[in-house]
Amino acid sequence: MTTVLKAAVIGTGVISKEHLSFLAASPHARLVGVCDLSRAAARYAAQRYGADAPYTDFNQMLAEAQPDVVHILTPPQSHKFIATACLKAGAHVICEKPIASHYQDFQELWAIAQECDRALIEDQNYRFNEPILAIHDLVTQGKLGHIEEIEVRMSLGLRGGGRFADENLPSPIHQMPAGVIHDLITHLVYLALPYLPSFDYIRATWNNHGGGDLFKYDDLDALVIGDNVHARFRFSCTTMPEGFHFRVRGTEGYAETDLFQPYIRAVYPRGGKQLSPLVNHWCNGLDLMKASVRNFRRKIMQRTPYEGLKILLDRTYTALINGTPLPISYDDMERTSRLIDALVAEDNQR
Amino acid sequence: MKLLITGASGFVGKYVVAEGLRRGHDVKAVVRPQTDVTRIPWHDCDRLELVRIDLRQQAELTAALVGVDAVIHLAAVKSGDFYDQFAGTVMATESLLAAMAEAKVSRLVAISTFSVYEYQQKRAHSLLDENSPLVTKERVINRDEYSQTKLIQEELYREFGTEHNGKVTILRPGMIYGREYLWHALLGAEFGSVLLRIGTRGTLPLSYVENCAEAMIITAESEGAIGETINIVDDNLPTQGQYTKELMKRAESPKLYYCPWVVMKSIAGFGWWINQTFLEGKAKMPGIVVPAKLHGRFKPLRYTNKHAKTVLNWQPKYTFEESLDRSCGDQELLKA
Structure with a gap:
């Protein structure tokens, strides 16, 4: 039987189309929530890509939908704050680039991921x-x-x-x-x-x-x-x-x-x-x-x-399910940042 | 009345502000921060206040709404990709409605479009009026971004009515034409300096911009229009052929080629079949060979302004010929 991870998306800007279309089609993911500050945007994305529910508060989404994986697609300045909440809520995080505004922020975020024993991946799609x-x-x-x-x-x-x-x-x-x-x-x-x-x-x-x-x-x-x-x-x-x-x-x-x-x-x-x-x-x-x-x-x-991006996401979900190495390593992100x-x-x- | 008009520097907005001032109202004209309004004749009118904000800046918008009796919401984005149009049309409207709720301004004249109607499943030459079905969520994906975002925008208007006791009138103008926009999208498809005319005998759902602007202001003034959805078109609508002939008497024409409606409809139908059969429906075709989009622009239908006349007690001021004369003349049309 195929293992299916509960996935959620925060941020419904242009790049969300690529993430959401992957999630809508992937046998490894079920889209349990889409979150955006704009209720209309969250609702549209949820309906268009078959999410269980739209949200305007990501903390509420984390509590109610309890996703296994969260895709963070918001502006970079918000990544650390949102990713920290997701990791602490027990979700793996796939974050759009740049994962953090500064190297120090990346290191702190990585430490939180380690503490929470959750995966943290930066989108290095190309x-x-x-x-x-x-x-x-x-x-x-x-x-x-x-x-x-x-x-x-x-x-x-x-x-x-x-x-x-x-x-x-x-x-x-x-x-x-x-x-x-x-x-x-x-x-x-x-x-x-x-x-x-x-x-x-x-x-x-x-x-x-x-x-x-x-x-x-x-x-x-x-x-x-x-x-x-x-x-x-x-x-x-x-x-x-x-x-x-x-x-x-x-x-x-x-x-x-x-x-x-x-x-x-x-x-x-x-x-x-x-x-x-x-x-x-x-x-x-x-x-x-x-x-x-x-x-x-x-x-x-x-x-x-x-x-x-579709290949990166597919490999990430497969790795998370099988417990194998992730397609983007700490070294990849650390050196980039x-x-x-x-x-x-x-x-x-x- | 004190009116707040969004999209005030746009093609239609300029006329609506002028008409509002002419009818004695105080007008708050919302324009984007970098917009140059110095060339618009009403820019220094005493009863006009310019409000320079982006509609997505809700806090500033709430402050601007203090003391306003009615909002005429025209602002929308017609170009760019879906996300540009969603942000500029849907999210801007969402922000405006939230600000109106906060400022306790309930009267809204919401400007929609004929693009929200379902065309492909409608019989040719049948009547399109306010009772005609809208395009469904399942089918809207085949329409252009403008139709998609305007349909979502209408949902927000209805929610504002139910959730915030909003006094909403939805106006759906047909194709608004005027001095700045004469060779419009219902005549044909533009290819550089060439216009491929599609059909000649279809009636055009036209609304001359000054007639339309007056209908919008009357709607804001009218208690009886609250809760109504009203189509706005002119009287004695011309066919595509008549419009083109009259316009060519008065204005320079692009290079014109012609394709009959039935031929274009068949080409689009064939293209659609190829796409669905061999390309899993994934191929991106030009708009005029996508049946849902083609029917939305060129299908011959009949139109009426009976409901507008009854509810608003409105009569289009200018005939088709007068409208073209005014559009092609040099008379100042935007004086307050």
Whole structure:
């Protein structure tokens, strides 16, 4: 018989669609509650995704629905407060990124999770997207040699409209230490960390190129070096089209992708020294053609770049049921949180 | 009366504020904090007070409602994804109603839309009036975000009536047109500078913006309208063809192409069948080839304003031709 965990969701913003659609379809979860400060929002989400009940008070939901797992999808500043209550109520916590506003908060939250003997997971969804997993396979198979460079680059036109550009009701994300980039930098950092052994040298240049008071920063250019591995992190609001590029370079070759328009370009020795450039061109050309068809189909079928989230959640629920290791470890979260703090720290800003 | 009007700087809101002032009311015009109103002729009128808040800021809203006799709630978000529209339409309304309950303001003229009606299951050329069925929760998922959020908004209005003894009138205007919006969505589908006209013989459920604005103010003044749901359309409604012909006499036209309603309906039906049969219904199609959305815009139906005239004792002031003349002329229409 399939074990089913009682799941609850707090926060019904944009990302809730991905969590709730997973929970509505998963054989491992039963959605016992959806909570939001807006009664209309909680009610809509509960009805749309088949939750047992809507709530506007998460403490009431924890007491009445007694969920085994709570998904926290609220603004980052509220994560620690809400997650603490959930853990103390005996629920495992899956928390949207960034799990905490500061490294210290993460450590305190982790200590509470340990005390309560509950799991605490940060959503590091893009790690489970197909191209990232494929590139990771190339690295672990040694096809790219020893990894020496990583570049993660995100371009998002946040100033062109939408939630973050609304001056009439500024998003709470603007109050984060790195402003809106703080909401996205977790993705950049956790993708690089598997290949970055340590942080010996950190330099981050934060800019507000667009000016004005709403955005604290709209541009980041950062370099981190550890054990001779260079990692570059770029965030831009102006370079278009929008993209989320990830590239690793090793002593033998390199591989790259764009997670918003997924493809893989991998160049490494294949077909012998003389033929390798030709074979790489042919293979990559073919892969690009296949990707264009696949991406057209993805667009029609409304597949989003959140495919990795469904895999992460599925693996998390399976691990919780079987008592096996969780897909995101303490080290994954600790190093991510620590490096973000370091990038934001004034000492490392130039 | 002291009226609080939300969405005051929007296309319809500007006219409603002007009409409210013309009829001698004091008006609190709610606009978002960064809105520039200096170009609107009524912005410096003595009986006008600008209230610069986002409707989701409930505390400020409660303070603004002190002394208000009636609220005309127009504000809604028509663009962006579902979550943008939900926040700007549903959550903003939720906040407004909570503030009204706190400030003990019970009179609400709630502006809804024809988009809440069920169209696909309605027979062509049948009458659409206040008794026509609304789209059900099961079927609304096939409609656009605007229909979905406006339907939830209407639920909130009804709750306000029952839970807080709210004196609510729900007005459902048809397609509101005017100087700022003449080539509207019921004529066809826009592709850049090209308009693909869909059908010519269907009657348009039109409401000229000045006629509509007057109906909204009369509703706020009318005790008899409390508890009513009222459709607002003009008299002698033109067909799509008549509207386009008259408009082209007065205004520049986009490049027009034409597709008969039955052809478009068949294309959409075929697209729907393909989606359901081969793609598990998961494919995202353009709105005009989704039957539920297509029928909502172009299905030929009949309309009436009998209930509005009876309850409100209202008569649309301008005929269709006069409305187009005013829309295409250079007369100032927003003077208080």
